[in-house]
Amino acid sequence: MKRAALLGLAAALYLAAAWTVAPGFYDGFAPPQPYNFVCPPPIAGANLPPKSGHLVIMVINGVSDANSAFTDDGQLVIGFLPGSFDVTGKTQVTVDITPVSPCPNPPGLHFSTNAYQVAADAPLIKSATLVMRYSNLATDPSFVYRADSPNGPWTNIGASPQAQVYTIDTKTDKLGYFAAGYPAGSVSKGGGGASNQILPVTIAVLIVLVLVGGLPVTILRRRQARRGAAIDEEDDEEP
Amino acid sequence: MLAVEWTRALVASAPNAAVPALLLGGGALALTAWGWPAGTLGLGRSRLGLRVLGGLALAIVLLLPAAARVTSVPILPPALAAAAIAVSIGEEIAFRGALFSALEDAAGGPVAVIGSTALWTAAHALSHPAEFLPAVAAAGLLFGLWRLLCRDLVGPIIGHVIADLAL
Numbered sequence A: 001m002k003r004a005a006l007l008g009l010a011a012a013l014y015l016a017a018a019w020t021v022a023p024g025f026y027d028g029f030a031p032p033q034p035y036n037f038v039c040p041p042p043i044a045g046a047n048l049p050p051k052s053g054h055l056v057i058m059v060i061n062g063v064s065d066a067n068s069a070f071t072d073d074g075q076l077v078i079g080f081l082p083g084s085f086d087v088t089g090k091t092q093v094t095v096d097i098t099p100v101s102p103c104p105n106p107p108g109l110h111f112s113t114n115a116y117q118v119a120a121d122a123p124l125i126k127s128a129t130l131v132m133r134y135s136n137l138a139t140d141p142s143f144v145y146r147a148d149s150p151n152g153p154w155t156n157i158g159a160s161p162q163a164q165v166y167t168i169d170t171k172t173d174k175l176g177y178f179a180a181g182y183p184a185g186s187v188s189k190g191g192g193g194a195s196n197q198i199l200p201v202t203i204a205v206l207i208v209l210v211l212v213g214g215l216p217v218t219i220l221r222r223r224q225a226r227r228g229a230a231i232d233e234e235d236d237e238e239p
Numbered sequence B: 001m002l003a004v005e006w007t008r009a010l011v012a013s014a015p016n017a018a019v020p021a022l023l024l025g026g027g028a029l030a031l032t033a034w035g036w037p038a039g040t041l042g043l044g045r046s047r048l049g050l051r052v053l054g055g056l057a058l059a060i061v062l063l064l065p066a067a068a069r070v071t072s073v074p075i076l077p078p079a080l081a082a083a084a085i086a087v088s089i090g091e092e093i094a095f096r097g098a099l100f101s102a103l104e105d106a107a108g109g110p111v112a113v114i115g116s117t118a119l120w121t122a123a124h125a126l127s128h129p130a131e132f133l134p135a136v137a138a139a140g141l142l143f144g145l146w147r148l149l150c151r152d153l154v155g156p157i158i159g160h161v162i163a164d165l166a167l
Helices: A002-019 A198-237 B002-012 B018-031 B048-067 B078-107 B109-123 B130-150 B154-166
Strands: A053-060 A067-070 A076-080 A092-099 A109-111 A116-120 A128-133 A143-147 A167-172 A176-183
Touching: A002 B048, A002 B130, A067 A092, A076 A092, A076 A116, A128 A176, A143 A167, A198 B048, A198 B154, B002 B018, B002 B078, B002 B109, B018 B078, B048 B130, B048 B154, B078 B109, B078 B130, B078 B154, B109 B130, B130 B154
Parallel strands: none
Antiparallel strands: A053 A067, A053 A092, A067 A076, A076 A128, A092 A116, A109 A176, A116 A176, A128 A167, A143 A176
16 A cells, blocks of 8 residues: 555656646657747746847848848748848848737637747848747647738738648748737648647557456456465464 | 766757667667666566556556647657667666666665666756756656566556657
8 A cells, every 4th residue: 555655646746747847858859849938828837938039141242141040949940042132232131030929819810839020121032931830739730820910910821731740831922920820710730740639549548458457467466365365274274 | 877868868969860869878778787687677577467557557647747738749750769669768777777776785775766766867957958857857756666666667668668659
C-alpha cells in the first residue's frame, strides 16, 4: 500500500508539473518551442510575450538586396528576393515586424496565431514569402489572412500545402497585417504531418491494454498466492 | 553522462544532425551500463508481463497532460522515431540503470532516487527551456521511484519510449 501511495503521489506531482507547461517536452526530438501568445489560451501555461523583429536591407547598385526579416522568437519570418522593393532615392530599406495587441477578433474567422504588422519604409514590388509558426495548443490554421488594418477586412491569401509541421507559409505581394487561422464553422484541414486524433487514441489503446492485460495477471497472482497459502497451511498441519 | 547528454543536445541543433546525434547519444548512454548484470540494472526477466503493463501505465500518466490539451501532434518520420527510441532506452539504462545502481550501492535507495533525478534534470538543461525542467524532474522522480519500489527498469523504458514517440 505504501508503495502504491508513493507512486501515486509521484504521478500526481508529475501531472501538476506537466500541466504548467505546454505539452511535448520529451527528448526524442527537439521540444517544440513554446508559442508566445499575445492572448494566451487558458491551457497555455507559462507564457512569454511575443517578440518583434527589425531588419535593414541594403540597396546595392540600385536594387534592394535579398534578405529575411523575422521576429526574435522566430514566430514570423518573411523573405525578400533581390529587387523586392521600390528603392528610388534610398540607400537602405527598413522592415519592422510587430505583434498586434489587442488581438483582432474578426467576425467569421478564428486566428490560431498572433496577428503581426509587417511594415517597410519602401513599397513592395515583388512577392515575399511569409512563414508563420503556430502552437500545438491551437487548432491548425488553414490559411494566412492579410489586412490593411487590424480591424480588417481580412483577406485570405492562401497557404502552401508543403508547410513544415507547426508552420504555415504563403506568398504575399503586399505588406500589412498578417495572421493564420481558419473560417469559423469550418473544420481545419490540419497542418503538414500532424494528426488530430493520434494522442487520444494512443491513450485509449494503452488504457485498454493495461486493463485487459492486468486482469489475467492479477487473477494469476491471486491464484498463486492462494496456492502458496494452502501449501503453507498443509505444511503447518504436518506433524 | 552529463557530457554525453549536453554534447548530444548541442550537436543535435546543427542542420541534419538531430538523428545521428540522438542515435549516437543513445548508444553512448547505454554503454555506461557495460559490465553491470541485467538483474542489478532492473532488467531481469521475472514478472515480465507485470513490468510491461507497468510501463504502459507509466506511459498513460506521462501522456495524460498532453492528451487533455493538445489538438494535434506531429507524426515522427521513421528515422527520427528510431532515434527517439534509441535515446529513450539509452537514457533509462544510463540514469535509472547504471547511475541508480551505483548510487544505491554507495548510499541507499533514497539517495539513488534523488541523485538520478537531479542528474537527469541537469542533463536536460541544455536541450529544454528552463520552464520545462520542473516537469522533466517530476518525470525523473516518478521513474526513479518506480525503479526503487518495483526493482524494475523495463517499465520506465517502455513508458519513456512511448512518451517520446507519441509527442
